[in-house]
Amino acid sequence: MTHSPSAPSPTSHAPHPFAIPLRIAGLTEYAESGCAVPVPGRSQLLIVWGGKGNVHLYEQPHPAARGFALLGRSSSQAIGLNPADSLQGVHIEFAHYPLGSAADQEFDPEFEKLSPCSTVCMRLAAELYAAWKEQPSEAEPYRAQLLFSRLMSELHQELATARDASDDWLSQAVQFIEANYNEDLTREQLAERANVSPEHFSRAFRKHTGRTFIDYLTMLRIRNAQSRILVENTAMNALAPQVGFKEGLYLSRKFKDVVGMSPTAFRRKPKRIAALNLNHTGILLALGQTPELGVYTSWLEQNKAHAKPGVSLNPYGHTSSTLYEAVAEANPDMIIHYSTAAENRSLLPLAPVIELPFRTMSWREQLLTIAGMLDKLQEAQQWLARYDEQVDRINRALDERLGRRGTAIVWEIAGDKAYACSGSYGRGAHILYGDLGFRPPERDWLSHGYVETKVEELYSHKADHIFITGTPSCPESRPYLQRLLRSSQWSGLEAVRGKRLHWLHDSILFCGYDPLSTQAQLNLLARRLLPDHKFA
Incomplete structure (x- = not known):
């Protein structure tokens, strides 16, 4: 055969x-x-x-x-x-x-x-x-x-x-929708941009996002409307064209379909909040509100002890899907995070994400912004007034003791590296430079936000006052610090010889850039600078 x-x-x-x-x-x-x-x-x-x-x-x-x-x-x-x-x-x-x-x-x-x-x-x-x-x-x-x-x-x-999701036409379509959600977008228009049929666009879009094109577009518009209502409290007729609707009545109707209540009721209701970073969690605690989900250091946990219980989130222990599940379990009415966080977009199906700028908005501005959303502006202003009174008392005492402040550096040690931060990164630098009148060692020294150097070379950065937030917790890091402290270059620094080297011994506290952490940092800095003062 x-x-x-x-x-x-x-x-x-x-x-x-x-x-x-x-x-x-x-x-x-x-x-x-x-x-x-x-x-x-x-x-x-x-x-x-x-x-x-x-x-x-x-x-x-x-x-x-x-x-x-x-x-x-x-x-x-x-x-x-x-x-x-x-x-x-x-x-x-x-x-x-x-x-x-x-x-x-x-x-x-x-x-x-x-x-x-x-x-x-x-x-x-x-x-x-x-x-x-x-x-x-x-x-x-x-x-x-x-x-x-x-x-x-x-x-x-x-x-x-x-x-293929990261660079194919679907991802490009989603990015286009998110950038132009307030325009008159149609399925046919987006399908033509992607060079696919409207039917194929609908099927692929739903598989990619879990929603139809119209549902996804409506969700984006309503989430942005929620954010603007919270931050700006804009009237519906003025807000409607900003988020893609022709008039306020239709926006109100779609808002109620998605959120389950009217815009007015949403603005007034007590909010369940998920705060996805340490600083915004601290701001809420300072305003007397414990978030349903928050990020805590051990120091902030102590300050939560007398408040109602809230779930603690470890932001570094999650994949995108497990983070989504953790936030979903909190059932938030709003989510607060920094605008640089990559996960913000994926959380929009759960609640509006209030994005606050990183580094360009001070802790005071962040406090007032969040307070305004929660109708707690008066409490925030009173808190700042009390804080500023304390700063004034400390400054008067520093005027008597030091006169002209001079320069200062705050070092945080991690491994064989040390980091000095500008005021926009906190670590107590925002208090020294912003409230107490000290200066960085050089004019443009912290122009990039922070300076990194080897621990054993800290002596090369001179200042009138040197602060170290704490000794390294990792045993492998300690030999670097010990070699620095034994070096003649370090012991020869004027700040070291003049007893203006200040060990703060609380690196966890100095991670915070929120009102509660800032006030505690101020108290500790005052005790180091004014050890014999009655309020230090």
Whole structure:
């Protein structure tokens, strides 16, 4: 029997990739088994559908929660889990056919993270795990294989979308909408810009954002309306064209559809607030309001002790998806953060994000801005008046003791480096330079916001007064400081010889750039500069 040249021979490899599941385990079972290194040539897939914890890969922890997925191939690395964590999900070890072929290299690159994966993937993974634990039924003997194939297909589609999302036409469309939400935008206009059909635009946009084009545009407009109502308290007819509506009555109606209440009711209601950085949390506490979600140092935690309880957020311990979940759990009416934060846009579906400038707005201006949004402007002005009275008393005492203030530096030590900050970064410099009349060592020395130098070279930066916020907490950092203190260059500085070297011994306190931290920093600086004064 002969075969035509175009027909594949019975022994030729199929041009399509196939994958076969070999081991499937729940995450608790997988963690308790010791997370064994996979057989060479096999691939791994991990999907989380519940709980929170860390997934370890190449000895690095990756925060994981619902929607976390990891796919890849390594003959030397297991995906590590801590049995004490509460992660719920599945770990799958599988092989491609033909083994070691170019197909498995193309379709399964070395570890790729998808976070979040869709509910479809999580549902298929859960069904596959349940089917794997059961005996195959006579009616559906290939059910596990079918579910695995569907899971892999869906997962690879989502990975392909995620790879292209940062620079494809969808991202450009979203950026255009966000920059021009107050214009008369249509689906057809945006589809034409992207050179796709309106129908394809609608389908792809919804998959990319989770919302229809109209819903997304309306959400942006209403969130911006909420922000302006809070910050500026603009009348509806004046506000409507600023956010993309033709008149105030229609804006009010859409506002109530999205927010669940009228603009007036929203402006007046007590706000549940998520403050996503240390300084804005401190401002709220100074105004007598504990945020539902806030960022705290140990010092700020003490000042929260007598207020109503609020949830503490570690901003460095989250992925974008777990941060979203943490903020969603707080159910905020408004979110406050710095305008430079990359995550602000992704949080807009939850609440309006009030973005305050970083470095260009002083702590006083931030206090008054936030107070105005909460109808607490009088409380903020009274707080500042009391603070300024204290500054005046300290300045009169400094006039008697020092006369002309001279220059000052505040150093913060981290590792083998030391950092001196301008007033816009806080660290007590805003008090020394802004309130107490000291000057930086040189006119343009802090023009970039801070100066970095080696700890052992601090002696090269001379000032009349030198402040060090605290000794390094890390033992590896202390030898650098010890070598500095033993050096003749350091002991020869006029500030050191004249006993104008001030150890503040509270680096955590000096991280704050908020009213409460600032007042405590002022008190400590006064005690160092005026040790024998009655109010120091």
